[in-house]
Amino acid sequence: MERIKTDVLVIGAGSGGLSVAAGAVQMGASVVLLEGAEMGGDCLNYGCVPSKALLAAARAAQAQRTSGVFGIAPVTPQVDYSAVMAHVGEVIARIAPVDSQERFESLGVRVIRAFGHFISPTEVQAGPHVITARRVVIATGSRPLVPPIRGLDTVDYLTNETLFQPRGKPAHLLIIGGGPIGMEMAQAHVRLGCKVTVIEGARALGKEDPETAAVVLGALRAEGVEIAEDAQVSEVAKTETGICVMTKDGRRFDGSHLLVAVGRKSNVENLNLDAAGIETTKTGIRVDAGLRTTNRRVYAIGDVAGGMQFTHVAGYHAGVVIRSMLFGLPSKAATAHIPWATYTDPELAQIGLTEAEARDRHGDRLEIARFEYADNDRAVAERKGRGLIKVMVVRGRPVGVSIVGPQAGEAIALWSLAISSRLKMSAIAGMVAPYPTLAEINKRAAGAYFSPRLFDNRLVRITVGLIQRWLP
Numbered sequence: 001m002e003r004i005k006t007d008v009l010v011i012g013a014g015s016g017g018l019s020v021a022a023g024a025v026q027m028g029a030s031v032v033l034l035e036g037a038e039m040g041g042d043c044l045n046y047g048c049v050p051s052k053a054l055l056a057a058a059r060a061a062q063a064q065r066t067s068g069v070f071g072i073a074p075v076t077p078q079v080d081y082s083a084v085m086a087h088v089g090e091v092i093a094r095i096a097p098v099d100s101q102e103r104f105e106s107l108g109v110r111v112i113r114a115f116g117h118f119i120s121p122t123e124v125q126a127g128p129h130v131i132t133a134r135r136v137v138i139a140t141g142s143r144p145l146v147p148p149i150r151g152l153d154t155v156d157y158l159t160n161e162t163l164f165q166p167r168g169k170p171a172h173l174l175i176i177g178g179g180p181i182g183m184e185m186a187q188a189h190v191r192l193g194c195k196v197t198v199i200e201g202a203r204a205l206g207k208e209d210p211e212t213a214a215v216v217l218g219a220l221r222a223e224g225v226e227i228a229e230d231a232q233v234s235e236v237a238k239t240e241t242g243i244c245v246m247t248k249d250g251r252r253f254d255g256s257h258l259l260v261a262v263g264r265k266s267n268v269e270n271l272n273l274d275a276a277g278i279e280t281t282k283t284g285i286r287v288d289a290g291l292r293t294t295n296r297r298v299y300a301i302g303d304v305a306g307g308m309q310f311t312h313v314a315g316y317h318a319g320v321v322i323r324s325m326l327f328g329l330p331s332k333a334a335t336a337h338i339p340w341a342t343y344t345d346p347e348l349a350q351i352g353l354t355e356a357e358a359r360d361r362h363g364d365r366l367e368i369a370r371f372e373y374a375d376n377d378r379a380v381a382e383r384k385g386r387g388l389i390k391v392m393v394v395r396g397r398p399v400g401v402s403i404v405g406p407q408a409g410e411a412i413a414l415w416s417l418a419i420s421s422r423l424k425m426s427a428i429a430g431m432v433a434p435y436p437t438l439a440e441i442n443k444r445a446a447g448a449y450f451s452p453r454l455f456d457n458r459l460v461r462i463t464v465g466l467i468q469r470w471l472p
């Protein structure tokens with residue numbers, strides 16, 4: 001048994017844990033990092049990176065199918081599914097060194113490849129090591145939620161942890177769950193030549209603004225994805241040709257493969273949290289506004305903290321706890337300026353309040369500025385003039401933005417700055433975006449906010465008329 005003392009112990013080497021370890025060690029703290037499985041966690045190995053690599057391959061296939069509009073004869077793409085999966089593997093391998101044990105050891109972090117669990121409020125055991133730390137950060141992430149659906153354990157179903165492994169092309173992929181995983185993977189697979197059916201218990205993309213989500217759902221249906229809504233799955237069974245899924249209201253869907261994408265479960269079970277006096281909630285570890293758990297020396301960040309589950313949130317949490325742990329400064333995790341994006345085509349992006357949430361909270365004080373991609377010259381030139389931006393404005397300041405359209409995920413970043421810096425719409429209207437860019441939609445939305453004030457305003461017209469009479 002080896003005893004180790006350290007300033008900071010990080011449990012989990014995913015997006016959140018790696019950011020804490022890299023930041024803390026480079027600022028002079030001694031850091032021990034535990035990882036029981038793959039360095040890089042979900043995002044690198046089974047999440048963001050492989051899913052976006054697969055979507056990129058699918059986009060290349062779709063470009064071949066849809067080139068006719070540019071005067072280039074369209075062709076049916078010849079998809080080699082195992083070669084596509086090899087591309088996904090190469091992308092992971094290309095990024096992996098950044099998250100590797102070697103890199104973190106070269107920074108001065110002591111990396112231990114074992115699962116850790118608490119044995120007291122101040123000690124964690126990992127393999128043959130017992131680590132005592134001044135501060136502990138739990139960053140153990142989440143795993144796919146597998147619901148207790150009758151018959152599910154009798155079929156070979158896929159989750160995000162197995163979907164990206166090499167295999168032959170699914171002839172007909174059934175997907176339970178119409179959230180971001182379900183919809184991104186539905187579009188990737190339909191473009192790669194699979195039949196795809198999404199079976200969603202409520203509304204597909206139900207956490208998003210309904211107007212912008214409808215644009216994505218329309219696009220996916222037009223590409224051939226079958227999306228069944230209000231279709232709560234009650235049973236799954238093996239058939240002669242594959243798998244069938246039955247819903248509570250008696251619908252039946254047959255396919256060759258099944259992906260389960262119905263949400264996430266926080267990784268708390270293997271930590272022996274009781275030994276450290278750390279409480280949990282329904283969604284993860286209980287934390288206060290500064291991400292401290294019920295044990296004052298222990299923080300929880302990223303997916304395991306049970307809030308927004310995104311890589312950039314885990315990274316942001318890392319900054320919040322570093323400030324508190326290393327400098328003893330007050331530090332709180334805000335959410336109003338956190339954007340997210342779903343990388344379908346068109347992309348869907350959101351920050352702050354949706355239209356319905358803003359209406360609930362601000363009533364008649366809410367104004368909405370809109371602009372359509374159909375009026376953005378770059379989108380028209382690229383033949384991608386589908387989508388819109390809606391900015392929810394209260395007293396001249398944005399409180400939420402919904403965007404659906406090409407590169408919506410890129411466009412939303414500006415609004416994080418606007419909201420975190422409490423910028424007014426006048427600041428967005430005053431910036432200059434190069435022409436012709438998709439990013440111009442942000443400025444044009446701000447322009448749409450001011451247009452009625454400037455162009456349909458009697459007082460402005462009278463003032464301009466008077467000034468023009470007096471000017472030499």
Ligand SMILES: Cc1cc2nc3c(=O)[nH]c(=O)nc-3n(C[C@H](O)[C@H](O)[C@H](O)COP(=O)(O)OP(=O)(O)OC[C@H]3O[C@@H](n4cnc5c(N)ncnc54)[C@H](O)[C@@H]3O)c2cc1C
Pocket residue numbers: 011012013014015016017034035036037038039040041042043044046047048049051114115116117139140141142160181267270271301302303304309310311312313314343
């Ligand atoms: C298919 C898919 C696509 C996604 N796409 C995006 C996207 O495009 N953009 C985005 O922002 N987010 C995306 N996400 C979400 C993103 O992957 C997560 O929010 C992010 O990985 C969370 O980081 P984390 O550090 O909290 O946890 P993780 O990355 O899950 O890391 C946790 C690590 O802790 C380890 N661990 C667990 N228990 C222990 C223990 N007791 N001891 C030691 N180690 C332990 C695990 O092995 C794991 O490596 C996607 C997720 C999925 C599933």
Ligand SMILES: NC(=O)c1ccc[n+]([C@@H]2O[C@H](COP(=O)([O-])OP(=O)(O)OC[C@H]3O[C@@H](n4cnc5c(N)ncnc54)[C@H](O)[C@@H]3O)[C@@H](O)[C@H]2O)c1
Pocket residue numbers: 147149176177178179180181182184199200201202203204205206207231232233234261262263264308309310340341342343
């Ligand atoms: N682009 C991104 O940033 C991105 C991409 C993928 C995943 N993620 C992260 O991963 C998380 C998990 O994604 P997800 O899509 O698995 O979860 P989700 O919770 O967002 O969506 C799951 C969907 O499954 C449905 N569902 C649940 N049980 C069902 C049943 N029995 N039958 C039919 N439908 C059922 C729900 O109604 C819901 O719409 C996301 O919330 C997000 O944080 C992010």
